[in-house]
Amino acid sequence: MRLFKREIENKQTNFYGKPERNYDKLLRASIFLISLVAITPLIILTVINYFQYRKAYEADIIYPLTRQTNNLKNNLESFIQERISVLKYIAQSYTSEELSNPKILFQIYHSLRNSFGGFVDIGIIDENGLQINYVGPYQLLGKNYKSQKWFNNVVFKGVDVSEVFMGFRGFPHFTISVFKTNNTNNPLIIRASINTEILKEKIESQEIPSHTDVFIVSQSGLLQKKMGLINLYGFIHDWKAQKYDGFIGLITFITTLYFAPHIDYGILIGVILSLALYIQRGMRPEIAFLSKHPDTTFRNRARFGLAQCKHIAVIRYNGSLVFKNVNYLENTILRTIGNMPELKYIVVVGNAINEFDASGDYMLGNLIDRIREAGYDLFFTGLNDSVLDTMKRTLLYYKIGEDHFFRNVAMAVEALWDSAHCFSNEDRCPLKEVVYEKNNLK
Known part of the structure; x- marks a missing residue:
């Protein structure tokens, strides 16, 4: 027994009597x-499926979506070009x-509102x-726009179509400005604001499926309409449920936007991250030490600040016992x-043990021999019938002993x-009565 404890305290030298660092290297290599x-x-399966279904995905999703996007783009360009032509006509037809x-501009404004959609106001600068x-619903008479970037653009280019912005109006809109020259060397700028709701109406007129969101992005990369299908609550909910779920969802969303229009790249990254975290969680299942709780059940002592019995360690193992994680349970028992x-x-x-393979069988068999030689003993509770059947087929059940298995x-x-x-x-035994740790007395 003294030799066994010395082996544990030294974190177990390997079979060849090599130092601890060699054992650690062997352990890391085995885990890798x-x-x-x-x-x-x-x-391999993910890559095969990716290339296998990529063409079908492009035919069913990408090509129709590209066609719809081009139609919408042409529609919006036609809409804007039509209003540019109208403002140019006004600049040519009316004198400075x-x-x-104000009366003439008021008539022009109402004519625009009745004949064309989307105009919010019109101004002369x-x-x-x-x-x-x-003329419009805001108090903008007398505002000075000389320092604005669009002012210089329209002076040099003759026409300027802005991005969506808030401006003096305080609501999302974009503007179309046309430069008017005259013989008196007093040029003017005709500037009209367009409500961004017209963008939504144009999108809806394209019969875009309800489960599809459309992003209108400017040349500088800024969104020009509200995003309808980005469910921030979904990210928050996933984060609250499990932080890694929220993390994967966020990374998948960002990479999907980054690789657009090849959104399948982002989805593939999300799948790989999910698989990697799934394997990592499977290699380190949750383990908790139990003690008596005030509700008369046995609960996680660390969570509730309960004391630990000196002579009996009750370990709840929430995972399978297969090749990827058998060492985790073994190391926990040896450290204990x-x-x-x-x-x-x-x-x-072992209520949560639903899978038990040959690696788990070998590990438990060897562990039983070692700890019994050192004067300790191992017992199990709550194992389901399928796990017990596997133990009986390999004779591990009889090696452990029928009297070493309990229902609860x-x-x-x-x-x-x-x-x-x-x-x-x-x-006072924490397994017989409720005993709190000294720093958690209640």
């Missing part, structure tokens, strides 16, 4: 090889004096950037023995408590 063997088939007249005439000098029994709560933790504690606490100096 196991991970590689587990993930390689999944990656007429455009400076002089060569100094001052708005000298305005090394950290608890008065320990006698270890009870593994309470039955195991009742059967083991007297022998475990023989000659014990433990005043």
Whole structure:
């Protein structure tokens, strides 16, 4: 028993008596090889499926979507070009004096509203950037736009179509500006605002499926309409459920936008991340040490601040016992023995063990031999029938002993408590009554 404890305290030298660092290297290499063997088939299948269905995906999704996008683009360009032509016509048909007249501009504004959709207001701006005439629902008369970028653009180019912005109006809109020259060397700018709701109407007129969102992006990469299908609540909900789910969802969304129009690249990255995290979680299942809870059940002692029994360690193992994670349970048990000098029994709560393969069988068989030689013993509770059937077929069930299996933790504690606490100096046992750790007294 003394030799076994020394082995645990030294983190177990390997079979050839090499130093601890060599054992750690061997452990890391084993974990790497196991991970590689587990993930390689999944990656191969993912790549095969990706290339197999890519053409079908393009034919069914990408090509129709591209056709719809081009139709929508042509529709919007036609809409804007039509309004540019109207403003150019106004610039050519009216003199500077007429455009400076509020009554005439009011008539022009109402004619535009009745004949064309989307116009919010119209204004006349002089060569100094001052708005000298305005018709619309906002108080913009007298505003100066000389410092605005669009002002210089329209002066040099003759026409300017802005991106969607807030501006003095305080609501999303875009503007069309036309430069008017005259013989008096007093040029004017005719500037009209267009409501962004017209963009939504144009999109809806294209019969875009309800489950599809359309992004209108400017040349500088700014969105020109609200995003209808980005469900921020979904990201938050996934993050609250499991942080890695929210992380994967966010990364998939960002990479999908980045690789657009090849959105399948982003989806592939999301799939690979999901597989990698799935394997990582499978290699390190949740393990909890249980003690008596006020509700009379056995609960996670670390979560509720409960004390630990000196002589019986009740370990709840929430995972399968297969080749990818058998070492995790084994190392936990060995560390427990090394950290608890008065320990006698270890009870593994296996209600969550639904898969048990040959690697798990070999590990438990070897572990049983080692800890019994050192004077400890191992028991199980809550194993389902399929796991017990596997143990019986491999004879591990009989090696462990039929009397080492219990239906629940309470039955195991009742059967083991007297022998475990023989000659014990433990005043109050956390498996028999509720005992809090000293720094968590309630």
